Amino acid sequence: MGNPLSLWHFYFRNKRKVLPVIGILALAILGVVVTDSLLASARETAYATYGSYQKLILIAPRATRDQDLANPLQDSLAQLHEVQLQVDVLDGPGGLSSYYAAVTAIPGRVQAQLPAMRRLQTDAANARYYAARLRGDLVPLGDLIVRVQRLQSEEKAFEQLVQQLAQNPNDPRPLLAYLQQHQTLLRTVLPDSAQLGRLQAAVTSASSDAAGLQQSLQAMSRDTANLNSAGSNVADLPIPPSPSATIDQFKVALDHLTASLGSIQSPQPGLEKLVADSARIPGTAFVKRDAYSNLDINMLAGQAQFDLYGFDQPGMAQLLALYGDRVAVGRLPRADANEIAISEEIARSRQVWIGGKLGNNVDELDRLPDAFTVVGIIRGPTRIGLIPLDYMTEHYLFERRYQGLVVVPQTGHEQAVHDQLQALIGDSAFRLFDWSYIKAKIDSLIANLDVINRFLILLVTIVLALVVGLLNNLFFRQRMNEFGLLAAVGYSRWGLILRVVWESLGVTLASWLIGVGLGVAVLSWFNISFIVPHGLLMNVFDWNVLLLHTLPIPLMVFLFGMGTVGWQLLRLDPISIIERRD
Known part of the structure; x- marks a missing residue:
């Protein structure tokens, strides 16, 4: 028969008390392991996603797409909107169509007597x-005007949002409402590349038609002047419209828009010089556009x-060699x-x-x-x-x-190259x-987080x-007779405390061991079933999490429980316990 006072005998006799405590602590440690590991996974996945920056420096244009596109276009289109209304009037009732109808209505005998009248009709x-062509050319420009006007209204809505959040920063409702209503702002308001191409073609066509219209109006004015100077003034001859100021303003606005579109299509100024100057910096391995x-x-x-x-072919090979990656399946673009x-992750x-x-x-x-076809899967330590x-x-x-x-x-020159760049x-x-x-x-x-x-x-x-701690106190009171007998047979108060410490x-x-073991098992299953298939990253055996982040729980529980029980054991009176038992 074993020692009835051994720890194993105690655990066996009190398994209904011990197992619930072990279960509670193990589940708590499991929760800590899982939550800390997921948080560490989020950080490590983010590091891996942008890991390519560990060996390179990206120099990018400072302006964003919406800033670089909306600002120059908005200035030009503010004039074009007014010109569009004026051209509508020019070709509307009482304009060129009415004038043409009046000229063609002149009696044929008068037209036959005046050869210049033929030219006037032409x-x-x-x-x-x-x-008419010019009005058609203005359709895509008008669409862009509407888009820019919508952008202005969106900017006002954003300013109102900022004011509301400044007044009450703890109320998220204005922000949520704004995001729900305006989450596709840039995609719906700003034109894409294809629209810009069509817009540029429309601007070119509009410029040509505006020049043709101006030449025709000038020719009409000359024809009328020639008729008058020849003394052949016709009483019914209408006065031709002369919107030269409108046409001039329209052409100036078109020139501004053409210039702004041209600047958008070309690389930002200073890029070529920046490439050359960067390549001459000491400690630079290579430079690529x-x-x-x-x-x-x-x-x-x-x-x-x-x-x-977006590299050229030699640059792609250099980048793979830099990180020790390789094309595992397929080829380079x-x-x-x-x-x-892309990387397999x-x-x-x-x-x-x-x-x-x-x-x-x-x-x-x-x-x-658009849509790019995947032709290569890259494998290696860095995601590219x-x-x-x-x-x-x-x-x-x-x-x-x-x-x-x-x-x-180059290795060892990162900070020096960064400072020189x-x-x-x-301030470019x-x-x-x-x-x-x-x-x-x-x-x-x-x-x-x-x-x-x-x-x-x-x-x-x-x-x-x-x-x-409360459970320990409850169990302690249930074991008062046991502690009294142990004290009576020779256990000192500190001996009883030491026994409870070991228990x-x-x-x-x-x-702790069961909780950590369960945590590793759960994380291993989650890593295989979810993390890896979704290209995420998790270190299941992160000992910083498994040790340092979980030990405070059992340590705090142990100290608090022992503090309360030890204090009662120091005040224990075995005689009174035995007398109470009798």
Whole structure:
């Protein structure tokens, strides 16, 4: 027969008391392991998504698409809107059509006597023709005017939102209402690349028709003057309209719009010089122009934009060699095709493979235009996406306009190259994106989650300490006779306390081991069934989480429970307990 006073005998006799306590603590530790691991997974996945910035610096245009497009167009279209109304009047009732009808209504005998009248009729017909064409040319311009007006109303709505939030920052209802109503603002208000192409063609056609209209009006004025100077004034001859000021204003506005569209189509000024100057910085490995874009991917904590690098063919190979990646399946994109190669984690996240399609035709949140065919799957330590520079800049206005620059520093020269690039850019229309900037942004986004998680862990620890402490006190009172007998047979108060310490230590240690084991099992299952298939990242055996983040719970519970029980054992009177038992 074993020792009846051994710890194993105690656990066996009191299993109905011990097992619930172990279960409660183990479940609490399981919850901490899972929540902390998921939070760590969110951070590590974000780091991996933007991991390419650890070895390169991206120099991108400072202006955003909506700023660079809306501002110049809005100035020109403010004039075009007024001109459109004037041209409508010119070709409307009492305008060129009425004048042409009046000229053709002149009796045939008068027309036969005056050869100049034939020219006047021809010029009037030409003027009416060009005016009608001009009205047709203004249709796409009018559509863009409406879009810009909508943009102005959206800006007013945003200003009102800012004022409401400033007055009551704790009330999220104005923000939620704004997001629900205006979440597709830029996509619905601002024109895309195809619309800009059609707009430019309309501007060219409108300029030509405006010039033809002006020439016809001038010819009509000359014909009328010739008739009058020849002394052949016809009483019924109408006075031709002379909207030369309107036409001149219209042509000036069109010239402004043409210039603004031309500036949008060309790369931002200073890019070529920036490429050359960056390549001469000491410690630079290589410099590449970048028609960058991005894809929308799902993360554990919301969505993120995965950056794509638009390089030429040699640049793609250099970037893969830089990170030690390789094309595991398929090939690299061709220079003249809408093709893309992405890391296998991103492919799993977007649920595509070789032959699949990516782009804003597939997902409207993608910045990558149209639909690109996946031709390569990249495998390696760094997540990379590659698209062809030539195709992007030749087929898309925005990508030609918003070309960036990738600078790869040599090992050990990262900070020096960064500082020289910062000095080189100065206050120009470019800005730097490097790993320190990206990492700080990620950490700032997750910082609030860290605070909330620590608060919850502290709250759970306090609650468990109170609950288990109360249970220990309840069990202690149920064992008063046992402690009295042990004291009577020779156990000192400190001996009893030491015995309870070993009993509690065994319970808390078993709870911690079971909780951590369950956490590893649950995380392993979740990692295989969800994390990996969705291209996310999780370190199941993160000992920082398994040890440092879970030990405070059993430690706090142990100390609180022992504090209350130990205090009662120090005041224990075995004689009174035995007498009460009798």
